[in-house]
Amino acid sequence: MNKVTIDDIAKVAGVSKSTVSRVLHGKVAVHPDKKNAVLTATRRLGFKPNIVAQSLASGRSMTIGVLTQNMGSPFYDAIAQGVIAGLASSNYSPIFADGQWQIPKELSALQSLVGRRVDGLVLIGGGISSQQIDDTCDGLPIVIVARTFAESHYRCISMDNIAGGYAATRHLLDRGHRKIAIVRGLPTHADAIERYQGYVRALEELGMVPDPRLVVESDFSPESGITAVNELVKRGERFSAIFAANDLTAFGARLALDQHRLRVPDDVSLIGFDDQLESAYITPPLTTYRQPAREMGQYAADAILKLLQGEEFSSLQVHGELVIRHSVRDLSTASV
Amino acid sequence: MNKVTIDDIAKVAGVSKSTVSRVLHGKVAVHPDKKNAVLTATRRLGFKPNIVAQSLASGRSMTIGVLTQNMGSPFYDAIAQGVIAGLASSNYSPIFADGQWQIPKELSALQSLVGRRVDGLVLIGGGISSQQIDDTCDGLPIVIVARTFAESHYRCISMDNIAGGYAATRHLLDRGHRKIAIVRGLPTHADAIERYQGYVRALEELGMVPDPRLVVESDFSPESGITAVNELVKRGERFSAIFAANDLTAFGARLALDQHRLRVPDDVSLIGFDDQLESAYITPPLTTYRQPAREMGQYAADAILKLLQGEEFSSLQVHGELVIRHSVRDLSTASV
């Protein structure tokens, strides 16, 4: 273990530990001779500061707590990676906790993070109330990614899911689709609800009314995409396109369609949401609404860093975009 | 912020801080009355111990450093999730660092972890030498996942990649394939090398010699799977099956085959490696050699926890298995 302390250096360099600390920090002027002596000793002894001691003394732990909705979901993982990347150039290290889609776990994970005296928090998704957040971490700088609070004073990095749902649906509409099924996602999840709202809005804009028989719920997993399509087929519904809650669901839906001998996009068009890595490589490459997850994570890192430096930072809405690949058929030209 | 300290409790409970510490730890007997007084005060004041101070005083940080080869690779991410899950029931929290496939970054990330005075380390994959590891973290308990060292004294959780490569190739062979192309993976990466060795062994066992024209390199990305197939096709090679370095590469290969109007598995069979989530949902569902990544992560967590308690733990080899789905065609019956 590295047992060299600041006192050892002080002794070797012939100065006080205060001076060593000052040299290492570089903020206060120190006589060049002593400075050199300290630096030399530091190098010779291979001194590495004890971050724990530093934290206790300075009150800052140089650690950012990152609480994620779920590790293992491509979207949230991508955000987490963005946070890591954004923090990499700073002196702060991220420390992770996982909410596992469950509010109680999420809360206790948050408490553990706060108990570790993190200097700041990045919350990725999640479902705990702003009340609970406030109670648990009063005063701590917080940035929230991929979630918004209507009332709150938090800084959020979010994407407009209503706009996303609208754009995806609109794309289908523009290509002549009228019977558009939607696999909604978790009925309690804000993102899913908003995307659905976008879907409804796009339909209504054309004077259509959403057909309840064409909406199915899911839990964002591929498995639930399969179930959804099976359900739709079993019910005997007719549809020319499916809007899936996210790409993972779309993968499942795509497989189920295949099993029903429904070709994509010839028989049924398919559109996803997220644009995860694999989406560009399935057959056919999936048209989807891209969320800039990694960037969102980086923005969050930048934001928390700013907050930590006392600079201000206000909520930010990032823009998604439709990524058009080959899973949607253009019915309008086909019918010409 | 939580400003309640152990001194506040001592004052309220009318005892010394030593006694408070003892009560909170529970190891030493304390008079029931005082114990109750302390517990009551703790609850009433909402005391949460300052983990940083605890760490400094006790010399243990209750933190496990996790260094991953790369965040964003499904396989390594799955291991990381396993580690998180395995640590969840303990009092230790994981703190992450990312090597980003680059040895210098890996080394500096490791140093930063050690500087934080983690109590133990879990290394996921990676390429730094055992020499470098020893120099950086002498004495610290270490568990290494998804990598083995021939010489070393480390505890490793690994899978036999040679056996995996052999099993995958053998599966193809058993189904009558003889022209088996392989997309090898990173030429410097141990896993890739070993899988290739397994491939060679399977071939040689049947008296065949590996055809260098059928081996292409990749970097484990889907993009490189596309490139590999394009390369193979451009060269005009004939092959009835492809063994891809990992599933991601297989995805790319599958798409490229489609673009060349080569059907899977009718024209070309495809087998992957890893069995990541999405593999079961592409079309056709991918036959692949499954690495129990998440379990490996959990084993690693268990191992480091044991080591921390002074118990012993020796290296462990987990077993992979072939997951047969629908991307491999049986040529032997077809020809009957």
Next chain:
DNA sequence: CCTTACCTTGAAACCGGTTTCAAGATATCG
């Protein structure tokens, strides 16, 4: 050349716990 302002520097307090040590209290035992 003397006074005042500013620098540089070391001693000491401090961060919030854990742990050692010794004293006082209690229990055990002959």
Next chain:
DNA sequence: CGATATCTTGAAACCGGTTTCAAGGTAAGG
């Protein structure tokens, strides 16, 4: 009932840094 062993307990040292404070030294101004 006295002596010794065992428990319980508080004071103080300690972990390894940061930060305050005041002293001594130097530079600038009159």
